[in-house]
Amino acid sequence: MPIFQVKNVSYYYPESEKPALKDINISVDEGEFLLVAGGSGSGKSTLARVLAGLVPDFYGGIFSGRVLFKGRDIRGMDRRKLSRHVGMVFQDPEKQLVKTEAEAEIAFGLENLGLPQQEMLRRVAEAMDFLDLAEVKGRFIDKLSGGQKQKVALASVLAMQPEAIILDEPTSQLDPACAEEFFNLIKRLNEEMGKTVILIEQRLERCFHLADRVAVMKDGKLIIEGAPREVAAKSVAGGMPFIPPVARFFAAMGFPDIPATVKEGRGILKKCLPLHNADEESLGSAGSVEKIGDKSGDVISLKKVWFSYNDKKEVLRDINLRVFPGEFAAILGANGAGKSTLLKIMAGLLHPDRGRVFFQGEECGNKGEIFREKRVAYLAQNPNDYLLQDTVEQELAFTIKNFNIPDDGRIDRLLGEMDLKRHRNKNPRDLSSGERQRVALASVLVTHPSLVLLDEPTRGMDYALKAALGEYLEGLCSSQLCVVMVTHDVEFAAEYAKRVIILHDGKIVSDGSAKQVLGNSMFYSTQMARMCRGFAADILTVEDAMETLAPLLSQNYKLALERGLW
Amino acid sequence: MEELFYHEKGLFLQKLHPAASLAYICTLLVLTLIFTNPFYLAGLFFCTGLSVWMLEGLETWELFLKGGLFMTVPIMIINPLVSKAGATILWRGPSLPVFGEITVSMEAVFYGAVMSLRLLDVISIFCLYNIMVHPDKAMNMLERFAFKSALVLSLATRMFPAMIRHLENIKEIQLVRGVDFSGGTFKQKINKYTNLIYILLLSSLEDSMEIAEAMHARAFGSGRRTRYVRDSIKPADSVCLAAAAAALLTGAWGTVKGYGVMNFYPRLGPAYSRGDMRMLALLLSMLSIPSLLSWGWRYCRYFR
Numbered sequence: 001m002p003i004f005q006v007k008n009v010s011y012y013y014p015e016s017e018k019p020a021l022k023d024i025n026i027s028v029d030e031g032e033f034l035l036v037a038g039g040s041g042s043g044k045s046t047l048a049r050v051l052a053g054l055v056p057d058f059y060g061g062i063f064s065g066r067v068l069f070k071g072r073d074i075r076g077m078d079r080r081k082l083s084r085h086v087g088m089v090f091q092d093p094e095k096q097l098v099k100t101e102a103e104a105e106i107a108f109g110l111e112n113l114g115l116p117q118q119e120m121l122r123r124v125a126e127a128m129d130f131l132d133l134a135e136v137k138g139r140f141i142d143k144l145s146g147g148q149k150q151k152v153a154l155a156s157v158l159a160m161q162p163e164a165i166i167l168d169e170p171t172s173q174l175d176p177a178c179a180e181e182f183f184n185l186i187k188r189l190n191e192e193m194g195k196t197v198i199l200i201e202q203r204l205e206r207c208f209h210l211a212d213r214v215a216v217m218k219d220g221k222l223i224i225e226g227a228p229r230e231v232a233a234k235s236v237a238g239g240m241p242f243i244p245p246v247a248r249f250f251a252a253m254g255f256p257d258i259p260a261t262v263k264e265g266r267g268i269l270k271k272c273l274p275l276h277n278a279d280e281e282s283l284g285s286a287g288s289v290e291k292i293g294d295k296s297g298d299v300i301s302l303k304k305v306w307f308s309y310n311d312k313k314e315v316l317r318d319i320n321l322r323v324f325p326g327e328f329a330a331i332l333g334a335n336g337a338g339k340s341t342l343l344k345i346m347a348g349l350l351h352p353d354r355g356r357v358f359f360q361g362e363e364c365g366n367k368g369e370i371f372r373e374k375r376v377a378y379l380a381q382n383p384n385d386y387l388l389q390d391t392v393e394q395e396l397a398f399t400i401k402n403f404n405i406p407d408d409g410r411i412d413r414l415l416g417e418m419d420l421k422r423h424r425n426k427n428p429r430d431l432s433s434g435e436r437q438r439v440a441l442a443s444v445l446v447t448h449p450s451l452v453l454l455d456e457p458t459r460g461m462d463y464a465l466k467a468a469l470g471e472y473l474e475g476l477c478s479s480q481l482c483v484v485m486v487t488h489d490v491e492f493a494a495e496y497a498k499r500v501i502i503l504h505d506g507k508i509v510s511d512g513s514a515k516q517v518l519g520n521s522m523f524y525s526t527q528m529a530r531m532c533r534g535f536a537a538d539i540l541t542v543e544d545a546m547e548t549l550a551p552l553l554s555q556n557y558k559l560a561l562e563r564g565l566w
Numbered sequence: 567m568e569e570l571f572y573h574e575k576g577l578f579l580q581k582l583h584p585a586a587s588l589a590y591i592c593t594l595l596v597l598t599l600i601f602t603n604p605f606y607l608a609g610l611f612f613c614t615g616l617s618v619w620m621l622e623g624l625e626t627w628e629l630f631l632k633g634g635l636f637m638t639v640p641i642m643i644i645n646p647l648v649s650k651a652g653a654t655i656l657w658r659g660p661s662l663p664v665f666g667e668i669t670v671s672m673e674a675v676f677y678g679a680v681m682s683l684r685l686l687d688v689i690s691i692f693c694l695y696n697i698m699v700h701p702d703k704a705m706n707m708l709e710r711f712a713f714k715s716a717l718v719l720s721l722a723t724r725m726f727p728a729m730i731r732h733l734e735n736i737k738e739i740q741l742v743r744g745v746d747f748s749g750g751t752f753k754q755k756i757n758k759y760t761n762l763i764y765i766l767l768l769s770s771l772e773d774s775m776e777i778a779e780a781m782h783a784r785a786f787g788s789g790r791r792t793r794y795v796r797d798s799i800k801p802a803d804s805v806c807l808a809a810a811a812a813a814l815l816t817g818a819w820g821t822v823k824g825y826g827v828m829n830f831y832p833r834l835g836p837a838y839s840r841g842d843m844r845m846l847a848l849l850l851s852m853l854s855i856p857s858l859l860s861w862g863w864r865y866c867r868y869f870r
Contacts, residue, residue, distance in 0.1 A: 058782050083785035095773050096780035098717070100724045101702040107794035109784035120794045138574055138700075142727050156784065310569075349738045378742040384769050385736045386743075388761055402744025429768065444742065 001070070002027040003164055003196050004051055009065035011046060011055055020046040022220040024065070030163070033190045033197045033210055035228075037242040038217035039462040040434055044200045047217065048166045051198060052088040053079065080113060087157035088166045091460070092173060093149035102136045102144070102152045103128070109160045127159040131185060146335050147178030154185065164196040165189065171206065172460055175334045175488045176523055183207055202462055205244035205491060205527045208232075209260035216242045232258045241463035245491065245527045249542045253550060255557070265531040272556040273535050273549075298322040298358075299451050299482040300346055305355035307341060315341045317506040319355070323451070325480045328473060330493035330514070332524045333503035339486040340381075342503065343453050346484060347378040360450065377449040381456045383440035387428040392420055392439050395428055396446045403447055410446055418442050418472070434465040445476075452476060454485040458492050470496035494518050494526045494540035515540060569626050571727060572696060578863040579621050579856060583803035584703040589810040590617075590856055591695050597817045597849070598687040601826040603837055607683045609846050613853040614690040620860040623697040630693040631686060638682035645678035646670045651831035652677075677830040709793055721777070729766065736765050802859055809855035816852065820845045 004027060011021040021043050028034050028051075038044045049055040053074050056063040067074045074082060090096045099105040106127055110120040128134060131151050136144055141152065150170055157165060167186065171179035187210050189195045201207050208214070214231040216224040224234045224242075232243040236251035243251065246265040251258050259265040300323050307316040315338045323329055323346075331339050344350040345357065348364055357364045359375060380386075389395045396411045415421045418438045423431055428439045437457065445452065452473075458466050466489075473483050474496055487493055493500055493514065500517040502510040502524055510517050515538045518525050532539040532549065539545050574580065579587070598610050618627045652671025659668030701723040708716040737747070745758055781787075799807075820826050825845040829835035862868070 052783055054779060054783060058779055078788075080785050080788040083783065083788065088780075088783045090776065090780055090783075092776070094728065095776040098721055098724065098777065098781060099702055100720060101700065103796065104702045104706070104794065108786075111791045111794050112785040112788060114790050114792050116792065117795060120792070124794070138576075140572070140574060141724065160784065344738070347738075347742060349741065376742065378739070380735060380739055382735070382769070384772070385732075385739050385765060387768075388765055399743045402746075447744075 003030045004028040005068040007066045012062040014061045031194045033212045035211035035214045042217040043220040053082045087162035091169045106156045123159045127155040166198045168200045208244040229258045262530045301358045303356045305352040328477045328483045329499040330497035331486045331501045337503040338506040376451045377444035378453045383436045386440035393424045452483045458489045578860040584707045586803040586806040593810040593814045603826045603828045606826040616857040634689040642678045646674040649674035653832040806856045813852040
């Protein structure tokens with residue numbers, strides 16, 4: 001019996017003329033794992049909110065159609081009863097936790113349900129034990145890591161013992177290791193406890209293989225729905241990017257069985273590639289990491305930089321780094337590794353406790369002369385923090401006015417380059433998240449800096465927006481600008497960055513070309529690199545694999561078929 | 567700023583039942599407000615300091631006291647200049663319109679000093695509350711009587727440090743966009759800081775919708791609530807509660823009997839009497855019990 005049945009649902013947000021959902025029909029079976037994919041603004045999150053009963057109950061707006069939970073119309077159900085059956089975990093843990101301490105947070109929903117004390121004690125204890133949260137008991141939520149906060153958010157929903165759990169991009173703020181751990185928990189909930197899971201996600205390489213069924217949305221409509229392999233084949237045929245790299249590669253190669261995991265992909269490669277004995281040669285070529293650095297004329301260089309905040313713990317330790325014109329470098333590392341701090345040191349916003357920072361050969365003093373001399377553009381994590389003015393154009397004008405730069409047509413040019421001309425007289429806060437990001441970036445690029453620093457620029461972006469950003473940044477590098485980006489998005493770094501730096505506990509532990517660093521890393525590696533390791537060197541992306549492996553693979557696939565090895 | 571907020575250190579006084587902690591802090595506060603005798607106020611200051619020490623909060627206390635000094639110094643200067651109730655004139659100044667003749671009396675100087683001490687006491691008690699009582703535990707107590715107010719306070723407590731950090735981030739962004747916070751006229755500076763607050767408010771408004779949605783999804787406001795109680799009263803809590811209650815009752819009785827109260831105007835009354843000192847010793851011994859238990863908890867296994 002389906003746990004959810006969505007029948008002809010259409011929905012308009014208040015004061016919106018464009019429907020967020022158009023005639024949606026879908027059902028979800030009990031114990032199923034449904035993955036909902038799609039671009040930004042495709043209606044994924046709205047669908048999640050419909051299933052959780054938040055739309056239209058919380059948002060208002062115009063709603064038509066029916067949503068049934070176990071045969072009962074959700075809109076006729078008591079909210080308390082619905083909350084007992086359907087739980088929802090949101091994207092940003094900071095914006096869903098209301099208490100100051102983890103245990104109280106987990107109990108919050110139970111208090112709202114009016115459960116007796118003994119029942120609450122048991123449920124809180126069970127949820128904490130299941131999610132291994134004993135260490136956070138009594139600690140301030142504010143002091144927890146992003147991964148721990150998201151686990152507390154999950155525990156607070158889990159304690160309510162819902163039959164279905166809806167997760168809206170729950171790992172978008174987490175580093176790859178934390179995201180992996182989080183998805184393992186979700187998998188256990190689905191497999192061991194039989195919970196129905198509906199997951200909204202952009203980074204499909206993390207979760208595609210977990211799903212029983214995948215639904216792809218576009219412009220408020222459900223355009224593809226089916227088993228992961230089926231969806232992969234249809235997506236490739238339709239030219240859509242909503243499948244993970246491994247599946248995309250084999251679907252593009254025309255294989256009948258499309259693998260969803262690295263393991264399955266390697267299984268296919270093993271059947272085909274041993275004929276060419278590629279293993280040994282390629283293992284050798286993917287060897288040691290060569291350090292980039294013996295170039296002259298760096299844009300910024302850091303020498304023996306140490307830094308600590310007030311709590312005395314050193315956040316950066318003995319950082320030596322040089323970045324050169326035209327370079328596109330990505331800094332990877334776990335949450336708390338010191339990535340953002342390093343970026344702020346490079347921007348001149350923080351001054352090192354020890355060590356020296358040189359910008360274009362000149363040593364920087366204590367008061368952040370770098371940004372004062374308009375040589376650095378710094379884009380922080382939240383683009384909303386940039387949006388102050390009434391129009392997009394004024395936002396750019398604000399920056400050049402502060403620096404006493406005359407508008408020599410640069411605003412117009414930049415708006416054109418960043419596809420913002422049609423929004424020039426709009427309030428930036430009325431734009432979509434991707435557009436806000438572009439406005440924020442334009443507002444710092446308008447000074448024509450030599451160094452562009454970006455902190456998590458792809459957070460919450462879909463494939464298309466990421467591709468547009470990546471191409472734009474590549475364009476900047478080709479005009480000798482230098483881009484340094486902090487990111488958790490390994491696939492994006494592999495696609496566009498030429499150099500990758502891995503930071504761990506405040507130290508640089510790996511620094512080299514993207515192919516060397518990501519190709520050799522166990523965790524900071526792309527799906528394609530993990531799959532191709534041992535078969536061919538220097539493969540990070542689907543495009544790399546198509547170039548290097550595809551001819552060999554298709555030839556051997558035919559041979560294998562002929563010899564009956566397949 | 568981080569030092570000013572509660573940090574869980576797992577200390578005895580932090581583990582007390584919130585009823586015991588709040589009773590102790592309230593007793594200190596009430597006694598500070600009813601006593602005017604400087605010996606009593608100094609004694610309360612000492613007791614508060616002892617508890618702060620046991621909570622490893624001397625650095626935080628120093629920050630609070632430094633802030634407090636900015637308030638006490640004006641009191642000590644202004645009170646003698648405007649008060650004309652004292653009989654022992656130390657200095658006669660010029661005659662000013664509205665104020666009349668400026669005189670400084672010994673009583674007014676003494677009164678200003680004692681009131682400053684009282685203010686430092688209040689600030690220290692506030693500091694003690696901040697480092698001793700987990701905000702959630704305090705809110706949990708308040709929830710019994712005013713749930714919605716407690717929730718608003720809890721949210722504010724949770725969000726405040728995050729908002730401070732957010733404000734710092736916004737300031738950094740403005741710096742990189744060429745805003746010079748140290749330059750310009752006073753009006754221009756006000757404008758620059760207003761912009762920071764404006765961005766913070768806009769972002770906070772957007773965030774508040776998401777928080778409300780997450781609360782709604784967890785059945786907030788769907789009917790009668792229950793309370794999750796984690797803390798049970800332990801023997802140590804009972805002892806601290808009893809000590810606080812006894813100190814409060816003794817203090818109240820003493821005030822009625824004239825102990826702990828000093829007259830300042832028109833002439834200074836006596837601050838010292840044998841009865842007063844006995845009463846003060848009794849009060850201090852009662853108010854030191856939580857600190858003594860805390861010391862014992864750490865160093866003497868029989869206290870556990």
